[in-house]
Amino acid sequence: MxxxxxxxxxxxxxxxxxxxxxxxxxxxxxxxxxxxxxxxxxTTTKTKKELVSRLTGLGLEITGEELFTPGQAARTWLAKHDASPLLLVHPNLEKEFADTCDGPARAVVVGDAGREFSYENMNRAFRELIDGAAFLALAKNRTFMDDDGKLSLDAGAFVTALEYSSGKEAIVLGKxxxxxxxxxxxxxxxxxxxxxxxxxxxxxxxxxxxxxxxxxxxxxxxxxxxxxxxxxxxxxxxxxxxxxxxxxxxxxxxxxx
Amino acid sequence: MxxxxxxxxxxxxxxxxxxxxxxxxxxxxxxxxxxxxxxxxxTTTKTKKELVSRLTGLGLEITGEELFTPGQAARTWLAKHDASPLLLVHPNLEKEFADTCDGPARAVVVGDAGREFSYENMNRAFRELIDGAAFLALAKNRTFMDDDGKLSLDAGAFVTALEYSSGKEAIVLGKxxxxxxxxxxxxxxxxxxxxxxxxxxxxxxxxxxxxxxxxxxxxxxxxxxxxxxxxxxxxxxxxxxxxxxxxxxxxxxxxxx
The missing domain is CATH 3.40.50.1000 (HAD superfamily/HAD-like)
Structure with a gap:
């Protein structure tokens, strides 16, 4: 029941x-x-606040308390481990981490960075990982339904890429x-x-x-x-x-x- | 012996x-x-011809017959399978495939594309794969020693990313x-x-x-x-x-x- x-x-x-x-x-x-x-x-292309505001704008009954996002889980993890993030996330999500701590430990945080998944950004994250940073994946989804109605590559592809070359397994924070x-x-x-x-x-x-x-x-x-x-x-x-x-x-x- | x-x-x-x-x-x-x-x-950032010419220029005894590259193996594969390539390779290597066939079958060919590993190019390759294209990896190396003396992400990371999201295993042509x-x-x-x-x-x-x-x-x-x-x-x-x-x-x- x-x-x-x-x-x-x-x-x-x-x-x-x-x-x-x-x-x-x-x-x-x-x-x-x-x-x-x-x-x-x-979804890691919007902050929690933006997502609630957008969905209520579309007529959905939803409150901040009812919404669970991987960004929120990452903030909790970073605070608990006194770690400062290297973000490889969507530009919209960066402000979600604006006030995260500046602790001595480092953590690479990978979300659906979209066009920010450049070779340069991926390599920067890889080098932090082999230099000892923790590895947080907001999600590890394989695909998502894109705006043109076709499947597109989701963050999981890039998380897996970094796992393969760094030899480190990501801690997946979302579903x-x-x-x-x-x-x-x-x-x-x-x-x-x-x-x-x-x-x-x-x-x-x-x-x-x-x-x-x-x-x-x-x-x-x-x-x-x-x-x-x-x-x-x-x-x-x-x-x-x-x-x-x-x-x-x-x-x-x-x-x- | x-x-x-x-x-x-x-x-x-x-x-x-x-x-x-x-x-x-x-x-x-x-x-x-x-x-x-x-x-x-x-190495897939140079054609076979360029590599021989560069190495002889550095004083090395090497002939074209002595050199085996994954690009060459890919040309052989494409000809044998009457397939035309979608290239995700270094710009220098594209001319290696200039005269490959225009057959009906399609094959995604991934090499060390360097800065060409953009989200857009990766997603184009992904969509060809789920539409039925074959999947050739020139190599699947995890890292390489970069010019600045540090390890960098090699093509294997991006091959693995595409395997993860497409559900297709790449045919690795090089070592x-x-x-x-x-x-x-x-x-x-x-x-x-x-x-x-x-x-x-x-x-x-x-x-x-x-x-x-x-x-x-x-x-x-x-x-x-x-x-x-x-x-x-x-x-x-x-x-x-x-x-x-x-x-x-x-x-x-x-x-x-």
Missing amino acids: IRGVLLDLAGVVYEGDHVLPGAVEAVHRLHEAGLPIRFVTN PSPDFFEAALASMDCGPEDAVMVGDDAESDVAGALKAGLTQAILVRTGKYRDRDEHRFEPSPTAMAEDLPAAADWILDHRAV | IRGVLLDLAGVVYEGDHVLPGAVEAVHRLHEAGLPIRFVTN PSPDFFEAALASMDCGPEDAVMVGDDAESDVAGALKAGLTQAILVRTGKYRDRDEHRFEPSPTAMAEDLPAAADWILDHRAV
């Missing part, structure tokens, strides 16, 4: 500049039913990190056995959530979903849904009463 | 703009002893591909059991050659060599040498008489 809901954002709630059909109403129905929601996104799912669940006082995750990424959202201990994870056929994705990664989704409204129907049918 | 010699170039014979101390004379001594030599390089070593050995009519490889890369040169069936592989402590590299990869080198002159001494002591 479901007592808490984790929702992915890009490809589930919105895509590019628009909200997906029925998504605003689906979130509203879940809220109305008294189900706590946390939005768990690997599918169990810590990330657990932090979101803890904030709504919900155990993994009572929660459901909804996403369009069979690996990072669905398999990730199930590996983190959730017993339910729904794969939607929107966003980056491609035919047969449900068979590509283990564990496979516990349910399939056409889109978020259909997933909301399933959740409302299975909610704790 | 040694009847044929495979030599790596960068970090063994030359570095940046200069020949390493004693290297020219070491090659001369091997030639004088009647030992056939093949230079097997993963440590057994085909590459075998082609070089065949051209001098030498079996792998009678040959020795000399290189500064414990993985690609040394472990690669031993996996390809050579019984002897010498790791030199020049170029990209770092302390304890001889313990980092399996199989480990059968001998260590300070530099190419010392390796030549070893080879001359072990040559077939």
